[in-house]
Each structure stands twice: as structure tokens, then as C-alpha cells.
Amino acid sequence: MEHPESEQLKQDKLARYAKAMGHPVRLYVLKVLSRQSCCYSGDLSDELPIAKSTLSQHLKELKDAGLIQGEIEAPKIKYCLNRANWEEAKSLFKSLMEP
Amino acid sequence: MEHPESEQLKQDKLARYAKAMGHPVRLYVLKVLSRQSCCYSGDLSDELPIAKSTLSQHLKELKDAGLIQGEIEAPKIKYCLNRANWEEAKSLFKSLMEP
DNA sequence: ATCTTTGTTCGGTATATTACGAACAAGGAG
DNA sequence: CTCCTTGTTCGTAATATACCGAACAAAGAT
Numbered sequence: 664m665e666h667p668e669s670e671q672l673k674q675d676k677l678a679r680y681a682k683a684m685g686h687p688v689r690l691y692v693l694k695v696l697s698r699q700s701c702c703y704s705g706d707l708s709d710e711l712p713i714a715k716s717t718l719s720q721h722l723k724e725l726k727d728a729g730l731i732q733g734e735i736e737a738p739k740i741k742y743c744l745n746r747a748n749w750e751e752a753k754s755l756f757k758s759l760m761e762p
Numbered sequence: 763m764e765h766p767e768s769e770q771l772k773q774d775k776l777a778r779y780a781k782a783m784g785h786p787v788r789l790y791v792l793k794v795l796s797r798q799s800c801c802y803s804g805d806l807s808d809e810l811p812i813a814k815s816t817l818s819q820h821l822k823e824l825k826d827a828g829l830i831q832g833e834i835e836a837p838k839i840k841y842c843l844n845r846a847n848w849e850e851a852k853s854l855f856k857s858l859m860e861p
Numbered sequence: 862a863t864c865t866t867t868g869t870t871c872g873g874t875a876t877a878t879t880a881c882g883a884a885c886a887a888g889g890a891g
Numbered sequence: 892c893t894c895c896t897t898g899t900t901c902g903t904a905a906t907a908t909a910c911c912g913a914a915c916a917a918a919g920a921t
Contacts, residue, residue, distance in 0.1 A: 686878090686879085713879095713880075713881090714880070714881055714882070716880085716881070716882075716883095717879070717880055717881070720878090720879075720880085721879090724878095735887090737887070737888050737889070738887070738888055738889065
């Protein structure tokens with residue numbers, strides 16, 4: 664019997680998730696999204712003391728890491744957690760920290 | 763009744779922990795240490811395909827983030843998890859991901 | 862006192878991150 | 892069509908990260 668996924672691969676995945684979470688702004692976004700279904704970029708922009716373009720960059724990083732996803736709802740964009748990957752991240756953190 | 767610690771502060775702490783965990787090598791070190799009490803830098807060096815100096819840098823980052831601590835046991839250095847902070851990190855991740 | 866082992870620190874380089882404002886798209890409103 | 896709103900992308904700059912080999916420091920071994 665072997666692993667369906669190598670430890671190495673899991674490690675790299677978790678590192679990727681952790682890295683994406685390694686900034687206060689991105690963590691804030693994730694917190695908001697984990698507590699409500701979705702939100703608009705503008706909502707976040709109102710609450711955060713950073714330029715729109717900077718926020719956009721952070722959202723892109725979260726998207727690239729697979730933690731969130733955006734859906735166009737013109738003229739806005741609705742952001743939600745990527746639930747599947749969020750659960751995966753949770754499970755990877757758990758198995759690291761609660762062996 | 764209020765928070766003994768502001769949400770903001772917790773967020774920043776978690777971001778700091780997450781950032782420290784955001785690299786495969788550092789994650790590997792943490793995994794090893796979470797499964798055995800301690801280890802020596804040399805043990806890690808043998809298993810990792812990176813220069814000693816690079817490993818040393820990663821260990822320093824983990825130390826600066828408060829996740830590990832080193833104890834001199836000449837001529838080696840024994841590294842252990844910083845249990846208190848490890849538990850704190852665990853709890854912060856939990857409260858983010860399992861609200 | 863010299864050698865050896867173990868790690869850290871230094872110097873250097875390449876790449877990545879964070880941030881901003883200005884310019885640019887996309888699409889609804891008037 | 893022209894304006895307005897919403898976000899992204901571009902250009903740029905400062906700082907941080909990741910990595911290596913060489914030099915250095917500490918302390919036990921010979």
C-alpha cells in the first residue's frame with residue numbers, strides 16, 4: 664500500500680498555501696471569506712488602508728494559490744473561497760500540527 | 763468582556779507564522795521536529811539537498827518567527843520546537859479555519 | 862597547541878515581494 | 892455615444908528572499 668500522494672508533494676502544496684497566507688492583508692481576506700459566503704473587492708478595499716492595485720495583487724496571489732476564486736458580476740467581481748482547496752489546506756495543516 | 767488580544771494582533775502573528783511555514787525546507791524541519799522531540803542541524807543537512815549555509819538561514823528564520831529554538835550542545839546545536847508558540851500557531855490556524 | 866567537527870556569518874547574485882499611481886479595459890447608466 | 896464605476900495591468904522603486912561558496916568562530920579531540 665502506498666501513498667496516493669507523495670509526502671513531498673503534500674509538503675510543497677502546504678508550503679504554497681502557507682506562503683499565500685503569510686501576509687496580514689491576505690489573511691484578512693481569507694478571514695472575511697471564511698465567515699461569509701462571498702464578498703466584493705470593493706468591500707475589502709473600503710476596509711483596508713492600501714491602494715486598489717495592491718489589493719488586486721494580493722487577490723491575484725490568493726487566486727494563484729488556489730485559495731479563492733473570482734466571478735464576474737459586472738461591473739463588480741465577486742470573490743469566494745475555493746472551498747475544495749480551503750478544505751485541503753485545512754487538512755494539510757491539521758496533519759502537520761496534529762499528527 | 764473584551765479580547766485579551768486584538769484581532770489585528772492575532773492576524774499579524776498568524777501571518778508571521780504562516781510566512782515562516784511558507785517554504786518546503788522550513789516545513790520539512792517543522793514536520794521532523796513535530797514528530798520527534800529534537801534534532802541536530804547536521805541530521806537535517808544530511809537529508810536536504812541544500813548548502814549548510816542555506817539551511818542555517820532557514821533555521822534562523824524559523825527561530826526568528828518563534829517556531830523553533832536551538833540549544834548548544836557543543837560542538838552541535840540541538841533544535842527543538844518552541845512548544846508554546848507552536849501551540850499558539852496551531853490555535854490561531856484553527857480559529858481561522860474552523861470558526 | 863593543532864586539528865577536526867559543526868554551524869554561523871559574510872559577500873555576492875538572482876529573483877520575488879510589496880507597494881504606489883497612472884493608464885487601461887469592460888460594461889452599465891444616462 | 893459619452894460618462895461613471897469597478898478592477899486589472901503597467902511601469903517603477905524599495906526591500907526581502909533564496910541560494911551558494913568561502914571565511915570565520917567555538918569547542919572537543921589528539
